[in-house]
Amino acid sequence: MTKEVGQPSGPRPGFRSSGGGTHEVPGAALSYVEKGRGLPLLILGSAVYYPRTFPASLHGSCRLIFVDLRHFAGKLDTGRVAITLETYCEDIEAMRSRLGLERFVLVGHSHHGNVALAYAKRYPHRVSHLVLIGTPPCDVRGTLEAGHRYWLTHASSARKAVLACNQARLDEAALAELPPGEMFVARYVADGPRIWYDPHYDAAPLWQGVPIDTEAFTAFRDFFVDYEFNWRLEDLSAPVLVVMGRHDYVVPPTLWESRLPDLPPVTYRLFEQSGHTPQLEEPEAFARLLLEWLGRDEP
Template structure:
């Protein structure tokens, strides 16, 4: 039967929103319980029970400035708390962009509660070398309209962040749209409507934890299949070839690169994305 629930689960003083939609095997989507339900297709909800959850960086009303509260083990514990309280049983854990790291590390920490791992539009790390590769990938691509729009937006970025520093993460995501959407003119503001962010969390986790992460640690013990979905025109994160250095360390890794997508193939090519994901899960 189709499940449709929403609410809040308190984790150490952080109120994590959740939203459950659809029917079928449970997929726990880590990130924002407001943003991500707007991104996945209605068709997918006929096959999967999608449980969207906030992490602490998206928890409404969160003004905590203590970065120790955003340590990765705490974030993983929150995922487990939500999974358990929602009674989801064994789940497919899904993370997009930096949340892909959270999904993989959760599977390592709680393998008994995971059947499959889905990582979307993420690189093996967010190191300086990786970001430099992303800049080269864009610079060497022949896409003058994309580059012109990006330059215009980047000129606006400092003033936009200064005007609303608490919204710096969302502002950055919106103004880097030419890097992250196949259509460089796409306006993603409706996806972010009502989403709150804590910049201490994002600065620490994206700027430090994911910069230094070693995803190969513990991979030898992970026997769950992993699906890695990437976009050919994704210039927001390091390019797909960065995975060559680590792909052989996975026991069971399936990579799919979507040709007419950037940073969100589930929204940009939903029919193809749904077919690839469901086909992989059913295999």
């Protein structure tokens, strides 16, 4: 277990990428940005949100490449496109080709980790290491039920009071007038006590400028309704690192603790002062863990 005091600092003021671009696929324009040099890490999800959450201390040893998935990407008016988990895997493969990557470390946070696993199972020769952060090892229903039980059992009364206060402040009539993407962000920010170690943390700045394609987002969520989390060593031999937060009440660590005996061997680390996003909440401890696991120099 990793024990290190740390608080999420939010996006760095004046953040600028050192490189990037856009790659068009049917129905979407996927952006990517790069930071640092060294071992390539392909980080799935959003080229806007995720660069704000990964520690800068990794830049000296790793080439961090943040790529959009469709639900956090610009939408192209090219007609209706069927969106499946296979579509997402092919998008990642197209981006890999565009970037000229042969083998790389694949990183996914939350449900983006489930997408990362799906890609790694389809293209195992491309993935040297797989990193799953706050990723649920089961379907949506199982995750929601486990999160509810974990919240009732482990959340402090003070944390529960902050959530109740946040929810009371939500104006449902005003929310109904917002575009769906803005409504999602407002609810996400209000749900902070379930997501962050610091129950008062304001995640709104992390979402500034993030495009949200609500149609793709709905399809993305549906991937995991009848979802089975598994892999076989003969199909995916890349080492797997799983990072969870003790105070993650959305994807509770108890999910992994119950699944580990049934899965191929993984390196599992639990961060004691993190919620759903350990790379932001305990950045230096996360960087040390990741680099040590990858066999790189410490930051």
